[in-house]
Amino acid sequence: MNITGISKQWVAVWIKQKGESKCIPWKNLQDLILAHPDTKKKVDVFALSIYGLIIFPKALGHIDEAVSDLFDGLDRRVTPVLVILAETFRPLNACRRTGEGRFIGCAQLLLAWFYNHF
Numbered sequence: 001m002n003i004t005g006i007s008k009q010w011v012a013v014w015i016k017q018k019g020e021s022k023c024i025p026w027k028n029l030q031d032l033i034l035a036h037p038d039t040k041k042k043v044d045v046f047a048l049s050i051y052g053l054i055i056f057p058k059a060l061g062h063i064d065e066a067v068s069d070l071f072d073g074l075d076r077r078v079t080p081v082l083v084i085l086a087e088t089f090r091p092l093n094a095c096r097r098t099g100e101g102r103f104i105g106c107a108q109l110l111l112a113w114f115y116n117h118f
Helices: 008-014 026-035 039-055 065-074 083-098 107-117
Strands: 016-018 020-024 060-063
Touching: 008 020, 020 026, 020 065, 026 039, 026 060, 039 060, 039 065, 060 065, 083 107
Parallel strands: none
Antiparallel strands: 016 020, 020 060
16 A cells, blocks of 8 residues: 555554455544645645545545555556546446445446436
């Protein structure tokens, strides 16, 4: 797991296993945001938190390793659009096939899926 501008030692201390994923608790990122002296890094970690908690929620109150990797790619000019769409459409299609289940994700992307399928 790589968090922009944060030491690998810090990440290694706070990373936890949640189900099948490695995650960092939001509380630890919040403490980092409040204590870090570099404003740009504070903003980067806050943006990562938004991605992890709102756009790609995996475990309640935790930021998934995959989200961190996606966010890290933004600095290298890698576009997240295809990943966002894939991560949204896959669970929606699974819910549609089985006829049950629930979807946790971005409401705007859910609306786009509805327009595409109905």
